[in-house]
Each structure stands twice: as structure tokens, then as C-alpha cells.
Amino acid sequence: xxxxxxxxxxxxxxxxxxxxxxxxxxxxxxxxxxxxxxxxxxxxxxxxxxxxxxxxxxxxxxxxxxxxxxxxxxxxxxxxxxxxxxxxxxxxxxxxxxxxxxxxxxxxxxxxxxxxxxxxxxxxxxxxxxxxxxxxxxxxxxxxxxxxxxxxxxxxxxxxxxxxxxxxxxxxxxxxxxxxxxxxxxxxxxxxxxxxxxxxxxxxxxxxxxxxxxxxxxxxxxxxxxxxxxxxxxxxxxxxxxxxxxxxxxxxxxxxxxxxxxxxxxxxxxxxxxxxxxxxxxxxxxxxxxxxxxxxxxxxxxxxxxxxxxxxxxxxxxxxxxxxxxxxxxxxxxxxxxxxxxxxxxxxxxxxxxxxxxxxxxxxxxxxxxxxxxxxxxxxxxxxxxxxxxxxxxxxxxx
Amino acid sequence: xxxxxxxxxxxxxxxxxxxxxxxxxxxxxxxxxxxxxxxxxxxxxxxxxxxxxxxxxxxxxxxxxxxxxxxxxxxxxxxxxxxxxxxxxxxxxxxxxxxxxxxxxxxxxxxx
Numbered sequence: 001x002x003x004x005x006x007x008x009x010x011x012x013x014x015x016x017x018x019x020x021x022x023x024x025x026x027x028x029x030x031x032x033x034x035x036x037x038x039x040x041x042x043x044x045x046x047x048x049x050x051x052x053x054x055x056x057x058x059x060x061x062x063x064x065x066x067x068x069x070x071x072x073x074x075x076x077x078x079x080x081x082x083x084x085x086x087x088x089x090x091x092x093x094x095x096x097x098x099x100x101x102x103x104x105x106x107x108x109x110x111x112x113x114x115x116x117x118x119x120x121x122x123x124x125x126x127x128x129x130x131x132x133x134x135x136x137x138x139x140x141x142x143x144x145x146x147x148x149x150x151x152x153x154x155x156x157x158x159x160x161x162x163x164x165x166x167x168x169x170x171x172x173x174x175x176x177x178x179x180x181x182x183x184x185x186x187x188x189x190x191x192x193x194x195x196x197x198x199x200x201x202x203x204x205x206x207x208x209x210x211x212x213x214x215x216x217x218x219x220x221x222x223x224x225x226x227x228x229x230x231x232x233x234x235x236x237x238x239x240x241x242x243x244x245x246x247x248x249x250x251x252x253x254x255x256x257x258x259x260x261x262x263x264x265x266x267x268x269x270x271x272x273x274x275x276x277x278x279x280x281x282x283x284x285x286x287x288x289x290x291x292x293x294x295x296x297x298x299x300x301x302x303x304x305x306x307x308x309x310x311x312x313x314x315x316x317x318x319x320x321x322x323x324x325x326x327x328x329x330x331x332x333x334x335x336x337x338x339x340x341x342x343x344x345x346x347x348x349x350x351x352x353x354x355x356x357x358x359x360x361x362x363x364x365x366x367x368x369x370x371x372x373x374x375x376x377x378x379x380x381x382x383x384x385x386x387x388x389x390x391x392x393x394x395x396x397x398x399x
Numbered sequence: 400x401x402x403x404x405x406x407x408x409x410x411x412x413x414x415x416x417x418x419x420x421x422x423x424x425x426x427x428x429x430x431x432x433x434x435x436x437x438x439x440x441x442x443x444x445x446x447x448x449x450x451x452x453x454x455x456x457x458x459x460x461x462x463x464x465x466x467x468x469x470x471x472x473x474x475x476x477x478x479x480x481x482x483x484x485x486x487x488x489x490x491x492x493x494x495x496x497x498x499x500x501x502x503x504x505x506x507x508x509x510x511x
Binding site: 113115161162163164165167169173 | 400402482483484485488504505506
């Protein structure tokens, strides 16, 4: 029973323990090594003497001892005298992870530092905060395990060598850095939404866990609240997003009885709280758009188009422009939308939804031949059978 | 903790090192000195003045030009002493060349 207990404790508390250890050793890799060694001795000790009353506290104390041992083994021992003294006094105090300050926010900011590549931010966050193992993180990206292992070690080496700080950024940097954190969480969610729980890891659940954690660690922040609202409002509809025969369904055509009411209500509540702070930001706009999609009376397209236009001020990307065009078409302006979409061709020719939208707009404006060609492109680039089925069906509708 | 900031700029886009540009660099030098972060800093003559050498089979090969022919050239550098990468990136963003090119920030290795 020892191993499952240990795995459960680590899954639950790895982030908290790791953050506490980094705060105390000032070294990501040393902290991780110490926790790893502590887990190895837990297997032996717990197996012999039974699981301790406070397994988290046991692990933290053991990891502190391992960190001290590692410093003592280091050839440059003299440089670590102060660090050893600090760790020894911490260890002697038998710290309880329940009562020591939660350092996970510092850890999130380090993992999502813009000096790291986006994929690395996601991988490091899943590994460090969500407690996924390296093989699990590798599976998420369909990477080989050694490749992912190397990516994670390179990142930790950079954090140490380039001194990426383990701090909550100051007020001047906070908005940008927080956006980087929220974007990482959102990317984890969208990855999970796209692939489903096929790999045995539900990334949507992980992202919602992180978003909830952020609401707790960064209270009263409209973007943080809106990020969780966005994830909940989107996740609430996940059971309804494909038809029984496997086609992707837009929100307006979904069976609303399949929507998760609790998640919808919580999402709307959080969004209202965020909006009441009167400080619009990209996540607030995205959450508001998600909420409008879930309106009882059907999506409010003119309002959605207006919000996308506003979002373009924060994120002037072709993908946002494409979404705005979709809303514009739904609001009754397909010709205007088509003109806008056609301007995006150079930037989005490798982006599957571009071809799907273009095909739909061409069909709506009565241009069936070009529409068929665009559908062919969209079908060729589709990544899921559900999307392919939906598009094939639409193309056949053109005769 | 020391960092080197390598200033890469595109000569086609960068205004010549006239009075205005010099003034911007001098002002930054002053701010860096006041903050106690400046260790060293120099401007380089254009890449057209560069000569590259390498040793192959014991023989010195000498070539005209920089190590790599790129659109953006290494035009100068600072070595700064900062608490962490965030502080170094703050200073790097203030380098006038950042507006016309890219500043690469690299930590220096400390031996011993």
C-alpha cells in the first residue's frame, strides 16, 4: 500500500513541497532532486514502519535532510555553509507544509517566465505544479520520454544559470507576467480540450485546478477570476460538443441538457465578479464571449462581434480577427465577414479553422465552387474525426 | 551575478551613431553607473571591419568578415552586475539599440 499512498501524496502536494524546497534551497534542480530522494526513502521507511501521520511533513523534513546531504557532498562545500545552516534550522523545526507559507505562486511565475519557451512553460508547470511525472508530460506532447526529460533539465539549468528569479514580480511587471501565467494555464486547457483524455491525463482538469489555485493565491484580480470563468464556461459544454454520430457541434446546436449547470453558474458568477472590478482585460473579454455563447436565448452574435473587436485591441492576432469575422457573419453580415477573412489568407493558410470559416462564408454568399475547394482544404487539414465528419457533411450539402 | 548584453542591430534600420544616439547611450551609461550595475560597455566598429581567424590542422586561417553573415550585426555590448535575470532584462530593454534590433542577454560563468 506504500507506493499508492506515496503517489497520492505527491500528486496532491508535489507543487507545495517543491515550492517550499526551492524557497529554502534557492535552486530548482537541488529542490527537485531532494524531493525525489525523499520519495525514494519514503518507499523504504513507510513500507517498514507504516505511513506516518503527517506524510507531507515527513517528506518535507526528509527532503530538507537530503538537500543538506547534497550540499555536503558538493566539492564547493565552503560556498554552501550558510545554505546548510539555514536548511538545518528549518529541518530541526520539523516544518509542517500545512502551516508554512504557500510558495506555489512564486513557483508558477518561475515556471511561466517569458525567458522560457512556451512549450517548456507548459511542461514545467504540469511537472512542478500539477505533479505529473515526466513520462506523463511527455505523453501529453506525444514526445519521447528522454526528449521531454532533456527539455525539463535544460529549463532547470537555464533557471539556475541565468538566475530566473523565484519571486512574485513587482507591480510594474505583474500584468504582463500574470498574462504569461494565465496563457500557459489556458494553453494546457485547450490542449486537453482538443485531445480529450486519450493519454490518460485530463489536461482540462489540470488547467481548472491551476486556475482555481491562482484565484486563491492572487485574490481580487479580474483577469485571474476571468481565466477560471473562461475555463469553466467552456468545460461546462464539453459533453455536448459532439453529436451522437461524432460531429463537432457549435454551441447553438448543442443539446443544452448535457451542459454542466454547476460549472456554468460558477463561471457566470466569477465573470460577474471580474466585470464588477471595472478593469477589462483579454481574459475577461474571452470569458464574456464564452458566456454569451451559453445564453439561454442563444448566442448574442452582435455583442460577441463587438467583444472580439475589443479583444483585438489587446491581442491583435489573425486568429482573433478570424473569430471576429465569424461572429460578424452570424450577426447577419456574411459579405463583410468574408472580405475580412480573405485578408487573413497569407497569415492563416496553415491554420485549419481559417479554411473551414472561409468555406462556410463562401457557401453563405452563394459561391459554391470556391466554397468546395475551401472545404477540401479544411478537410485535408482537420485533426479530429469529428471535425472531418462535420466538414464533409457540409461540403456534400453543396451538391 | 554578471550578465553580458550583446547588442545586435540591423544597420539598415539603425540611425547612424550621431549626437542623438550617442546621447541616448551616454544617458544609459550614467544611469547604469549610478545604479552600480555597470561593469563594462563598448561600441564596436561596423561588421565590415571584422576579421575572423580559426586554427585548422595547426594552420591559422584568416578570413575577412564576421563569424556569421546575418542581417543584424553585433554592434556593442555591456557587462552588467544584477540581482537576477529580471533586473538584467530591465536594463537590456533600456539599451537604445533594442528599438532597432535585438539584445541577447547571457549570464557570465563564475569560476571557483
